[in-house]
Amino acid sequence: METLRQHIEQITPLNDEELAYVKTFFTLKRVRKNQYLLHEGDEVKYEYLVVKGIYKVFYVDAQGKEYIVQLAQENWWMTDYQAYFKQKQATMYVQCMEEGEVLCLTLHGREKLSADLHKMEHFFRVKLTNGYVALQQRVTLLLSSTPQQRYEEFAKLYPSLLQRISKKFIAEYLGVSRETLSRLHSANNTTQK
Amino acid sequence: METLRQHIEQITPLNDEELAYVKTFFTLKRVRKNQYLLHEGDEVKYEYLVVKGIYKVFYVDAQGKEYIVQLAQENWWMTDYQAYFKQKQATMYVQCMEEGEVLCLTLHGREKLSADLHKMEHFFRVKLTNGYVALQQRVTLLLSSTPQQRYEEFAKLYPSLLQRISKKFIAEYLGVSRETLSRLHSANNTTQK
DNA sequence: CGCCTAATGTGATCCGGATCACACATTAAT
DNA sequence: ATTAATGTGTGATCCGGATCACATTAGGCG
Numbered sequence A, B: 001m002e003t004l005r006q007h008i009e010q011i012t013p014l015n016d017e018e019l020a021y022v023k024t025f026f027t028l029k030r031v032r033k034n035q036y037l038l039h040e041g042d043e044v045k046y047e048y049l050v051v052k053g054i055y056k057v058f059y060v061d062a063q064g065k066e067y068i069v070q071l072a073q074e075n076w077w078m079t080d081y082q083a084y085f086k087q088k089q090a091t092m093y094v095q096c097m098e099e100g101e102v103l104c105l106t107l108h109g110r111e112k113l114s115a116d117l118h119k120m121e122h123f124f125r126v127k128l129t130n131g132y133v134a135l136q137q138r139v140t141l142l143l144s145s146t147p148q149q150r151y152e153e154f155a156k157l158y159p160s161l162l163q164r165i166s167k168k169f170i171a172e173y174l175g176v177s178r179e180t181l182s183r184l185h186s187a188n189n190t191t192q193k
Numbered sequence C: 001c002g003c004c005t006a007a008t009g010t011g012a013t014c015c016g017g018a019t020c021a022c023a024c025a026t027t028a029a030t
Numbered sequence D: 001a002t003t004a005a006t007g008t009g010t011g012a013t014c015c016g017g018a019t020c021a022c023a024t025t026a027g028g029c030g
Helices: A002-009 A016-023 A081-086 A107-116 A118-144 A147-157 A159-164 A167-174 A178-192 B002-009 B016-023 B081-086 B107-116 B118-144 B147-157 B159-164 B167-174 B178-192
Strands: A027-031 A036-038 A046-060 A066-072 A093-106 B027-031 B036-038 B046-060 B066-072 B093-106
Touching: A002 A016, A002 A046, A027 A046, A036 A046, A046 A081, A046 A167, A066 A167, A066 B118, A081 B118, A093 A107, A107 A118, A107 B118, A118 A147, A118 B066, A118 B081, A118 B107, A118 B118, A147 A159, A147 A167, A147 A178, A167 A178, B002 B016, B002 B046, B027 B046, B036 B046, B046 B081, B046 B167, B066 B167, B093 B107, B107 B118, B118 B147, B147 B159, B147 B167, B147 B178, B167 B178
Parallel strands: none
Antiparallel strands: A027 A093, A036 A093, A046 A066, A046 A093, B027 B093, B036 B093, B046 B066, B046 B093
16 A cells, blocks of 8 residues: 555655545455456446556457557556446456556545545546546557557557567557567568667 | 636536636637647647637648647647647647637646636546546547548537538548548448438 | 467468549639 | 639559468466
8 A cells, every 4th residue: 555655645745644544445456367357348336556467458349359448557547437437337348467456446436535635636637637648649649650650659658568468469559460560570670680 | 708617617616706716817819710829849838728619739740741639629628738738849730720719728827726726626637537538539449440430430429520620631630541531421322322 | 297378470362541643613812 | 703722522553551371489387
């Protein structure tokens, strides 16, 4: 739980009393590899703050193809936000790719915290702001770039993930086929040598 | 300025005193067709709340191709948010497509309002939440769908824009060539008849 | 330790959509 | 009203990346 304090205090300081109050809204959960935190069709009870591990948020189209909407690692928040905020059934899955633990927060908890503590409303606003900017960047990337550029951008933003997850999933995140991604490497290696 | 009250009160009620205070941070600006509110390389002084008119937020790649990141109409907020929040030079343009007026707010104003009035911090958080969800939907759409599906989705979400702006710009928003979009129509009309 | 399954590389083929090129229609400008 | 500028449809060609198919390697895990 110490993680939580650090995470929040990157944005706003909390005194002990406030922190104690905040903590009452979170529950810690251990997660094993391949375990689902959320399944399509589920009610979306929680959003999750990743304490440890790697997770993917993805959906599956009519043909059974998977598309990764978000790859989350330490200190990232994740869930099917559309369903979470609107309290509808999930259209996405959240699955663990590397075991770890997450802190769970209900929508009610989030709203209560925001209403009771101006600081926490501020915290969530700042987090959302960052998330919004990051998503907008992803939109511009998807609109305009080649698989090559997408991969380079990804490698720059998340060098650690390159090591920790398989290329297949990176391809699904980039919206590129596994094969095309693989061929990029060969092309790169020959030129850069 | 009455628009502003209505807009904010969709999310949180304000008393007269609060409203008066809020108003001091906004300035109204008339905008003519084709006028730029923001130019690549500019310092990003403001974000804009659209009172009237249609605007596009777009960027231009090395080949001179345009990509529309956002199409904004009444009651939408817009600017180059990446640059606005991080106070960097703009990488995008904001241009008017149908004349109207906007309310301008500085980053300092936004932060001051949020700090002084918990209600306003709440307002911005809710707006950001909605924006985040909408952007995530756009990401899933760009990741997985055909031009056909993108167009249908767009037509469903923004039927009014279909009438008011040219196909060329819709194509740039969807990340599809003008010609491909045009051919979709022909295909549609023959089948649905 | 070796088996089975998943991850990766690589060739061959195919196809959707970009691009180029032009005709026609519509709108704006003086 | 005339001319220019911009929007729209449509054909012809081309190419990047998806798809299919298989060989190779690397990891779990019994």
